[in-house]
Amino acid sequence: MIIGVILMIVLWLSIIAFAIVSQWKVFEKAGQPGWAVFIPIYNILIMLKVANKPWWWIFMLFIPIANIVFAIMLLHRISLSFGKSGGFTVGLLFLGIIFWGILAFDKSEYQMIPNE
Numbered sequence: 001m002i003i004g005v006i007l008m009i010v011l012w013l014s015i016i017a018f019a020i021v022s023q024w025k026v027f028e029k030a031g032q033p034g035w036a037v038f039i040p041i042y043n044i045l046i047m048l049k050v051a052n053k054p055w056w057w058i059f060m061l062f063i064p065i066a067n068i069v070f071a072i073m074l075l076h077r078i079s080l081s082f083g084k085s086g087g088f089t090v091g092l093l094f095l096g097i098i099f100w101g102i103l104a105f106d107k108s109e110y111q112m113i114p115n116e
Contacts, residue, residue: 051077
């Protein structure tokens with residue numbers, strides 16, 4: 001029983017560590033500080049910078065219902081910035097732990113997408 005609990009804790013901590021490392025690498029690929037992943041709110045501002053969206057979008061991410069739409073748009077811009085498609089955005093949305101890892105460790109390069 002106790003060994004099962006310990007194994008679950010170790011598994012959970014390793015998943016969290018992988019998520020942190022993946023987002024750190026994505027930030028660094030985009031020319032941003034990787035350590036920003038640890039700072040709440042600031043890490044969202046860095047994601048907005050990677051997606052080339054204005055800072056005030058952070059307020060939209062705190063409004064119920066609108067936050068879903070803006071989060072999807074943010075993830076889509078991040079996907080496009082690394083040369084990925086809309087399908088990759090769906091992957092980031094539903095299987096984030098896997099797709100952030102792919103984005104972090106594949107050969108894709110960051111290209112800032114201009115705002116429309």
